[in-house]
Amino acid sequence: MRLHRNLVFAVIDGLNEIFNEGEYADKVVQKLLKRDKRWGSRDRSFVAETVYEIVRWKRLYAEIAEVKEPFSREKLWRLFAVWATLRGITLPDWKQIGHTPTRRIKGRFDELSKIRKFKESIPDWMDELGESELGKKWEKEIHALNKQAPVVLRTNTLKTTRDKLKHALLDENIDSESIKGYSEALQLTERKNVFTTQAFKNGLFEVQDASSQLVANFLDVQPGQRIVDTCAGAGGKTLHIAALMQNKGQIIAMDIYANKLKELKRRARRAGAHNIEPRVIESTKDIKKLHNKADRVLIDAPCSGLGVLSRNPDAKWKLQPEFLDKIRKTQAEILENYSKMVKPGGKLVYATCSILPSENQEQVNKFLASESGKDFTFKKDKKVLSHESGYDGFYMALLEKK
Incomplete structure (x- = not known):
């Protein structure tokens, strides 16, 4: 070379x-x-x-x-x-x-x-933390998180099917294969810039890791419901929810950052998702207005991001132990406040792209033991580790309101 x-x-x-x-x-x-x-x-x-x-x-x-x-x-x-x-x-x-x-x-x-x-190639504190929280699994997990992440697409079922998308990409010299157990995912056989393709411009797919594609399905949404995506960001999961609802019903996409919701609007237009209403969270009033109003609430909580190191390797150097303490506190507050939007009989999913139990099942257990959590029943959870799945590390828990 x-x-x-x-x-x-x-x-x-x-x-x-x-x-x-x-x-x-x-x-x-x-x-x-x-x-x-x-x-x-x-x-x-x-x-x-x-x-x-x-x-x-x-x-x-x-x-x-x-x-x-x-x-x-x-x-x-x-x-x-x-x-x-x-x-x-x-x-x-x-x-x-x-x-x-x-x-x-x-x-x-x-x-x-x-x-x-x-x-x-990790800081001492991260190595110690990983070992204390994951035990023997840490060695395999950090090894997997140091591999370059594959490029995975999610088929936009509002516009096409997975097979049709595969053929449309092939027409543009992009080869992909389906992944067992992920109904809408295609993985590229070699890395290519998919954003310049006609298929992308026509809104036939989004780039979304396979693990991240599990979250919307976990929420068990039905067409016609009212869904609140509380930390929507630029809307990867929001768009997936819209497709699962076949554009029927209402999705309120909330975030504290207006610029991220602006990007979501742009992506929704391209995807042909018409049932999304972006709302900036400016004060607790915006949350209170929705108390007991939602059939489903997704809390894709801010987290350490340790599950996505393979696509954000610089996070290893930017992340500090103090940030982790702060983010755990934020996660607990978000669960406490946003869970109030679920109506009786409705469901809540708490999700993170972290692999640490202290950000995941421990947060859920603490919430369930609290005053607000007493109204909820734990249904199931899913822990996705990178060395077992080959994709991002993720966590999701499904709770139902009595």
Whole structure:
């Protein structure tokens, strides 16, 4: 593999923004990909994948390269040299790269691979937390979460069927296969940019991980009901609910961020979902108005996001233990307040993209033992671990109001 100077420089610039300026990896990569109109798809995928790889393995590579943060440009080049060496890429004779001790890098890699926090490239606190909450499963789980996430699509059944979508994609040279146990999902056999396809522009699918596709089904919605999606965000699950309801009934999509709901409106138009009403939560009044009014309530709660590290590797470095304490408190408050919207006989789903019991079943148990939770019966829950499913780590619990 021959390295091209302009592509490698783009990678170094991207890493500088992520590691030193606190930018989010996905936003940085999006921006880098627009940098040079002459780049082909292979050039763009080299930039994107190399940035993500070095972000994912930051701790391991920094340890091998013997560099510490903050990373100067010289140190970033050393991280890049480690990445290239471990991939068997011959380094060009550029002044930025300097002498690279190939044998030493490989030796250090073998040595550090015996210690989990280096081998899986995670902060000490995260390794300790994972082990204390998941026990023996943590080793396999963090290993799975360090793999690049597959591209999974959800068929928009308001407009097409899974088989028709598969053929429409094939017409645009995109090969996909169905996944056993996920009725609307298609997984790409190789990574491609699906957002430029006609099928996407026509609203035939959304990009949505297979685990995330389980949540709307878990809610057991029926056409004609009134559903409240309380933390709707940009609406991946909201759109799925609309399709399951065949556009009949009402979905109130709520969020504290107006810009996310604006994006949801745009996506709903493309998907042909007409029964969604976005509402910004500005005060507790917005919640009180809906007390005892909803047949179904979805709480897709804010969480640590530890179940989606494979698609957000920079979260390993941005997440702090203090944030976890804060988010658990928020989860408890949201459950307490938003559960009041469920009408007697109605159902509630509490879901997170976390793998930690302290954010999941422990939150549900605490809620059920509280004053507000006494009106609810626990029906079932589902714990999805990445090393068992091959997809994101997720949790969902179904409760019914007496």
